[in-house]
Amino acid sequence: MRALVTNGSGTIWEENRDRPEPEPGEALVRVRAVGICGSDVGLIHGEGPPWTEYPLVPGHEVCAEVVELGDDVTSLSVGDRVSLHGFVYCGTCTHCRDGRYYQCRDLQEIGFTIDGGYREFAAFPEETLRPLPDDISDVAATQIDSAGCTQHALRRVETSVTDTAVVLGPGSLGLFGVQLLRARGVRDIVLTGTRDERLSVGADYGAVRTVNVREEDPVEAIRNHTDGDGADICVEAAGAGDVVNTCLQAAGKRGTVVLTGVFDGLREVDPNDIVAKELEVVGGVTAAHAVDECAELFRRGDLSVDGIVTHEFPLAAYEEAFETVTERRDGVIKAVLRP
Template identity: 70%
Template sequence: MRAIVTDGKENVWEEQRPRPSPSNGEVLIKIRAVGICGSDIGLIHGEGPPWTNYPLVPGHEVCAEVVELGDDVDSLSVGDRVALHGFIYCSTCTACREGRYYQCDDLKEIGFTLDGGYREYATVPAYTLNPVPESLSDSEVTQVDSAACTLHALQRVQTSFTDTAAVLGPGSLGLFGVQLLAAQGVENIILTGTRDERLTVGETYGANLTVNVRETDPVTRIKEYTNGAGVDICVEAAGGGDVLNTCLEVATQQGDVVLTGVFDDRKAIDPNDIVAKELTVIGGVTAAHATDQVMELFQRGDLSVDGIVTHEFSLEEYERALETVLNREDGVIKAILRP
C-alpha cells in the first residue's frame, strides 16, 4: 500500500508498505478520505507537539471503511463507514477515570504519535472509530473532528441568543464556530480574518459583521460595532498573529474567551484585561464527547462543509495538495486526500 511519510524536517515522501493485519481489539480500515489539517503542515515543518514521533504518517481527519475485524471486536461490522477519533488511552489513570481520556497520562494519538491517515490502509483500536450515518458525505465525515473540536470548546461556556460573539480566524475551525454559534441561537456574530473569500463564506453561515484585519483594526471596529461594550464570547480560531491580545481587548466585562487554535510558538499577553474585566479564559482542542452531536448537526443541516472543503486530491498528488494548502493557493480552505 501507499503511505506518505514526513521526518519533521520539511521532507515528505511516499513509501510502499505491507498492508497491516488487525490484532485483538483492532480493526483494519481502508481510508476513503483524509483532511489536510493545519497541524499536519506544522508536523512536516517540525512544529508538532512535543510528543510527536518521527518519521510519521500524518493525518487525523479520517473517513474510512471497515474491511477486517480483529478478535473480540463486536462494536463494528465489515463495510461500516467510520470516522476516526484517534486517542488511544489507558482507561485507568485519573483523567481516564474522570472521562478526560484525551488527557490520559499515557496518551497516544493517531496522526501525531502513531501513523495516521495519509495511507491506503490502517489498523486502529475499534474504540477509536464511530460509525457514521449513510446521509453524511465522505467530506463531511473528514470534518467531524474539526467541528467537534470547536463544539467541545464552546460547550465549556454558556451562550444566549442575546450574546454578541466574535470569531477570530476564518479557517475551518472558525467557520464551524460561526455555524455552531448560530445553531446555538447566537444572533450577533462577528468574524475576523485576512482573506475576503473566507470572510464571505462566514457571511453565508451567519456572520453579521466581517472584518479584514489587513484593512481595518479589529479592536476598533468591534468596539464601534458593540457601542464600546465588547463581545460576550470571543472564539480564537487562528493560532497566529496577535489574536490572543485581540480577544482580551474585545471581550466585555466578565466575558468568555475560548481558545481553539494551536500556536506554533509562545505568545506575550497583557493580563490586565483578564484581571480588570474578570474574564474567563478556557482552552479546548479536542473533539472529545462531541463527535456524535456533530454528526447529528450535519444531518439536521445545522452544519455544512460547503465552501469549507474546497479541494480534493488523490493520494499520489500529495505534493501538489500540500503545496496548495501551505501557500493557500486557489482559494483553498480545506483540502482532502483520496487514497
C-alpha cells in the first residue's frame, strides 16, 4: 500500500508498505478520505506538539471503511464507514479517572505518536473508530474532529442567545465556530480575519458583521458594533499574530475568552485586561467529548463543510495538495486527500 511519511525536516514522501494485519481489539480500515490539518503541516516542519514521535505517517481527520476485524472486536462490522477519534489512553491514571483521558499520562495519539491516515490501509484500535450514519458524507466525516476541537472548548463556557460573540480567525476552526454558536442560539456574531473570501463564507454561515483586520482595527470595530460595551464572548481560532490581546481588549466586562488556536511560540499579553474586566479565559486543544455531538450536528444539518472543504486530491497528488495548502493557493481553506 501507499503511505506518506515525514521525519519533521520539512519534507514528506511516499513509501510502499505492507498492508497491516489487525491485532486483537483492532480493525483494519481502508481510508476513504483524510483531511490536511494545519497541525499536519506543522508536523512536517518539525513544529508538532512535544509528544510527536518521528518518523510518522500523519493524518488524524479520517473517514474510513472497515475491511477486517481483529479478535474481540464487538462494536464494528465489516463494511461500516467510520470516523476516527484518535486518542489511546490508559484509563487508570488520575486524569483518565476524572474523564480527561486526552490528558492521560501515557497518552498515545493517532497521527502524532501512532501512524495516522495518510495511507491506504490502517489498523486502529476499536475504541478510536465511530460508526457513521449514511447521511454524513465522507468529507464531512473528516471534519468531525476539526469541528470537535472548537466545540470542546465551547463546552467549557456558557453562552446566551442575547450574547454578542466574536470569532477571530476564519479558518476551519473559526468557520465551524460560527456554526456552533448559531446552533447554540447566538445570533449576533462577528467574524474577523485577513482574507475576504474566508470572511464571506463566515457571513454565509451567519456572521452578521465581518472585519478584515488589514483594513479595520478589530478592537475598534467590535466596540463600535457593541456600542462600546465589548463582546460577551471571544472565540480565538487563529493561533497567530496578536490575536490573544485582541480578544482581551475586545471582550466586555465579565466577558469570556476561549482560546483554541495553537501558536508557534510565546506571545506577550497584558494581564490588566483580564484583571480590570474580570474576564474568564479558558483553553481547549482537542475534540475530546465532542465528536459524537458534532457528528449529530452534521447529521442534522447544523454543521456543514460547504465552502470550508474547498479542495480534494488523490493521495498520489500529495505534493500538489501540500503546496496548495501551505501557499494558500486557489482560495483553499481545507483540503482532503482521497487514498
